[in-house]
Amino acid sequence: MLQGCVALAEGAIAAGCRYYFGYPITPQNDIPEYLSGRLPQVGGVFIQAESEIASINMLLGASAAGARAMTSSSGPGISLMQEGLSYMAGSELPGLVVNITRIGPGLGGIASSQGDYWQATRGGGHGDYRLIVLAPNSVQEMYDLTIKAFYLSDKYRNPAMILADAILGQMKEPVRLKKPPVEIPHKPWALTGASGRKAQIIKSLYLGDGEMEEHNWHLYEKYEQLQRRDTLVEIDVDDNADILLISFGSCSRMVQSAVGMARSRGLKVGFVRPITLFPFPHDTIRELSREVGRVLTVEMNTGQMWDDVRLSLHPGCRASLLARPGGGIPSPAQILSKMEKLLKAGDKVAEGIC
Amino acid sequence: MYYDIILSGFGGQGILLTGDLLASAAMLEDKHVTWMPSYGVEMRGGAASCTVVVSSTRIGSPISEKIQGLISMSKPSLLKYQGRIRSGGLLVLNTSFADPDLVEREDITKICLPASEIAYQEVGEYKMANMVVLGAFAAHSGVVSLEKLEEAAEVLLTGRKKKLVPVVKKALNCGGSYKKYVRAVQPVKG
Numbered sequence: 001m002l003q004g005c006v007a008l009a010e011g012a013i014a015a016g017c018r019y020y021f022g023y024p025i026t027p028q029n030d031i032p033e034y035l036s037g038r039l040p041q042v043g044g045v046f047i048q049a050e051s052e053i054a055s056i057n058m059l060l061g062a063s064a065a066g067a068r069a070m071t072s073s074s075g076p077g078i079s080l081m082q083e084g085l086s087y088m089a090g091s092e093l094p095g096l097v098v099n100i101t102r103i104g105p106g107l108g109g110i111a112s113s114q115g116d117y118w119q120a121t122r123g124g125g126h127g128d129y130r131l132i133v134l135a136p137n138s139v140q141e142m143y144d145l146t147i148k149a150f151y152l153s154d155k156y157r158n159p160a161m162i163l164a165d166a167i168l169g170q171m172k173e174p175v176r177l178k179k180p181p182v183e184i185p186h187k188p189w190a191l192t193g194a195s196g197r198k199a200q201i202i203k204s205l206y207l208g209d210g211e212m213e214e215h216n217w218h219l220y221e222k223y224e225q226l227q228r229r230d231t232l233v234e235i236d237v238d239d240n241a242d243i244l245l246i247s248f249g250s251c252s253r254m255v256q257s258a259v260g261m262a263r264s265r266g267l268k269v270g271f272v273r274p275i276t277l278f279p280f281p282h283d284t285i286r287e288l289s290r291e292v293g294r295v296l297t298v299e300m301n302t303g304q305m306w307d308d309v310r311l312s313l314h315p316g317c318r319a320s321l322l323a324r325p326g327g328g329i330p331s332p333a334q335i336l337s338k339m340e341k342l343l344k345a346g347d348k349v350a351e352g353i354c
Numbered sequence: 355m356y357y358d359i360i361l362s363g364f365g366g367q368g369i370l371l372t373g374d375l376l377a378s379a380a381m382l383e384d385k386h387v388t389w390m391p392s393y394g395v396e397m398r399g400g401a402a403s404c405t406v407v408v409s410s411t412r413i414g415s416p417i418s419e420k421i422q423g424l425i426s427m428s429k430p431s432l433l434k435y436q437g438r439i440r441s442g443g444l445l446v447l448n449t450s451f452a453d454p455d456l457v458e459r460e461d462i463t464k465i466c467l468p469a470s471e472i473a474y475q476e477v478g479e480y481k482m483a484n485m486v487v488l489g490a491f492a493a494h495s496g497v498v499s500l501e502k503l504e505e506a507a508e509v510l511l512t513g514r515k516k517k518l519v520p521v522v523k524k525a526l527n528c529g530g531s532y533k534k535y536v537r538a539v540q541p542v543k544g
Contacts, residue, residue, distance in 0.1 A: 001378055001389065027393065111393065171416050172374065172389035174381045257414030331419050 002175045004142045004168040005030035008098065009038060010175075011146030012070055016182035017096070018044035019069035021058035023051055023077060026110045027166040028100035031072045052077040056084030056097070063093040064202050066190030068150055072098035075116055076107060078124070085159055086125030089219070090204030092189075094153035096146070097131075098162045100169045103326050111327035112165040112250055117304035120163045121278045128216045130223050132160040133277040134232070135249045139173035145275070147180065152230055154185050156222050163277060165300075167250035167329075226279045233281035237270030237288060238263070242343055244270040244292040246285065246309055248277060251300050251330065258335035269339065277305070282312040290314035296342060298322045298330055303353065321353045355385075355410045357497045358418040360435050362403035363427025363451070368484040371510075372425070373404035376488060378506035379498040380408040388416035401430060408497055423495060425487050427469070432456055446491045448483055465490050467535045473525055482525035489529020500530045 002010070009031050012020075020039055022032045032048065039046040049055040055071045062069035073081065078099045088095060099120065103113035120133045132152050134145045146162060153160035191200060206212045236259070237244065247255040252273045262269045270292055274281050289295050295317055297306045302325045313319055322338050324330050361373045370391055377389040385408050392403040405421075407413050423444045426432040429452040439445060441461045447454060450470035457464060467490060469483035476486075492498050507522045 001374070001381055001387070166393050167390070167416070170391055170393050172377065173416075174387060253413075254415045256412075260414060329417065332415050333419060 001172045002139060002143075003030060003170060003172050004136075004139045004164065005100070005170070006034050007139045007143040007175050008146050008162065008164075008169075009034045010177060011143040012096070012150070013038060013042060013044075014143075014177070014179055014182070015068060015147040015150040016184050017068040017070050017150060018042065019047075019059075019062045019067050020044070020071065021047045021049050021055040021062070021069070022071050022073065023049050023055055025074045025077045025102075027102065027169055028072050028074050028098065030169060031098065031100070052080040053084065056081035056088075059095045059097070060084055060088050060091070060093060063088065063095040064091070064191050066187040066192055068094075068154070068184060070096040070098065072100065074100050075102040075104045078116065078119065082119075082125035084125075085131065086123070086127050086129060087204050088159045089123070089125075089129035089131070090127060090215075091202050092157040092219075093159065093202065094150075094157055095159045096149050096153060096162065097159060098146075099164070101163065101165045109327055110166060112167045112300060112329060113326065114165065114249055114251060114300040114304070115325060116163065117277065117299075117301060118307075120161050121280070121308070129219060130158070130226075130278050132156065132158055132226065132230075132279075133163055134160065135163045135275060135277050136168060137249055137252045137273065139168070139171060140175050141275075142168060143175050143177065151183065152226075154187075155230075156226060157189075158219075158222060163249065165250050167253075223279070227282075230276065231279045231281050231284075232275035233284050234273040234275060235271075235284065235288070237272070237292070238268040241268045241270035241292050242294065243267075243339055244272060244288055244295045245298060245335070245339070246272045246274075246295060246305070247298040248274050248305060251298055254330055254332050255298050255335055257332035258339065261332055261336050262339055267339070267343070274305070277308075280308045280312070282308070285309060285312040286314050289317040293317055294342065295319045296322060296339060298335055299324075300329065301325045318347070323353060355408070357409070357423065357495070358405065358407045358421050359423035359425065359491075359497075360403055360405050360418075360421050360438070361425040362401070362431035362435055363448070363484075364431075365400045365402040366398040367402065367427045368481065369402040369427065370404050372484040372488050373406045375503060375506050375510060376492075376498060377406045377408070378510055379492075379502040380406075382502050382505055382509075383498060385410060386413050388413050390416040401434070403431060403435070423491065423497075425491055426452060427484065427487065428452055429456065444491070444495055446487050446494075448487055450483065463494075465494060465532060465536060467532055469529070472528055472535055476528045477521050477524045479521060479525075482521060485522050485525035486529040486532075489526035490532035491529075492526075493530040493532065500526055
């Protein structure tokens with residue numbers, strides 16, 4: 001049995017990550033605490049930086065040198081890292097950033113929230129870029145998806161983010177530590193010293209005519225490829241389901257309980273969980289919403305993923321939202337009663353926040 | 355099978371470790387388990403609690419509004435959580451820190467025992483009270499066996515804590531024979 005934060009740290013070690021840079025903030029401190037002891041054991045380097053801005057730029061440097069490296073923080077610290085993340089995406093540098101979220105805005109609180117969805121999936125920093133965003137919903141996935149995040153990040157030369165919260169960080173569950181062989185791809189672009197080869201340069205500044213437009217189309221093509229090839233989603237839908245529940249991260253665990261309760265009452269329900277938040281499983285949701293006709297999104301914010309859900313819906317599908325923005329966790333009973341209310345109301349109930 | 359329990363008391367009483375031991379033992383019995391600590395501004399002497407869910411199938415929510423079992427090691431935790439026990443559920447109370455007269459529920463099974471005194475008397479350590487109540491809980495509920503709890507203690511307590519294993523095992527077994535210390539388990543009425 002491992003705590004979520006520890007499983008994530010072990011996943012990083014298993015993926016061949018040997019460099020960590022970070023600055024303390026609750027509720028992610030278990031990650032640096034654990035790695036400060038664990039990294040030296042495997043010949044790695046742990047640095048407590050002087051700030052989050054320093055952390056993200058140390059990550060940029062380690063990545064430019066070809067290393068697998070990571071940082072972790074929470075809401076306010078991730079906000080400070082946005083400039084560096086934008087530079088990394090612009091410079092096509094891989095690297096892992098972990099956000100164990102707080103409730104925002106501002107200093108907010110340390111309980112669970114999913115209010116950083118927009119920041120994570122829309123890029124967060126300036127410019128036309130995206131992060132690869134993975135959202136675990138179990139301690140096992142804190143381990144597995146960390147390994148996956150490093151793989152995708154290197155594959156697309158784009159920073160990746162694990163988006164989780166205090167529930168997933170603090171919870172303990174049994175974990176199978178599968179140790180896949182570490183596959184760090186050859187990085188001919190890395191700055192490893194120019195002896196015996198031509199000098200290379202990694203930059204995000206392009207001042208020539210049309211250079212930037214070409215560069216942005218190149219980045220866009222990578223995001224399109226991500227969308228086509230590496231979208232991850234969990235699907236559990238009854239035949240002839242009357243309602244489709246959509247949820248991610250810790251919140252989806254409560255929804256899974258509610259789905260179980262609904263089935264034991266004879267209801268026909270479906271459950272979809274985006275595992276990659278970018279790329280978002282638009283096609284899956286479009287197809288399922290066409291079949292089912294009614295969707296209930298459950299999330300711990302005021303409806304941030306709901307934006308993406310509504311972009312995906314089949315025309316005519318009715319969409320509702322159950323939102324708890326600020327430390328409150330929707331209980332399985334609350335979700336079930338909302339489901340029953342929507343089913344009972346049929347077409348009479350208005351769409352929107354309920 | 356599905357069982358959810360809150361373990362609660364003061365910070366420093368070993369509440370989180372007790373829950374960890376219960377969850378680990380259930381894991382060794384090939385059950386699905388989750389362990390979820392209360393999370394906030396925690397400190398020694400403040401409130402501490404964790405929720406453990408044990409199930410034969412995949413677990414959704416790691417937290418529960420209504421619970422089947424409550425282990426309470428302090429007065430504030432008894433007052434806070436007794437209302438959340440399902441009718442017909444189980445309360446194991448350490449009466450060394452909470453007066454059993456404060457239990458308002460009539461529709462649950464109650465095991466009230468002076469766990470701290472028992473721990474001191476039997477193994478010479480007040481702080482083993484958590485293991486005494488855990489032993490009593492396991493013996494009465496059958497959620498995990500005492501043998502698996504002993505096995506889990508060997509897995510969990512390593513390094514500096516390894517020397518505690520024999521004491522922990524003894525305390526667990528004292529709890530297991532809790533009937534010696536309480537006149538009778540008060541069963542659900544009606």
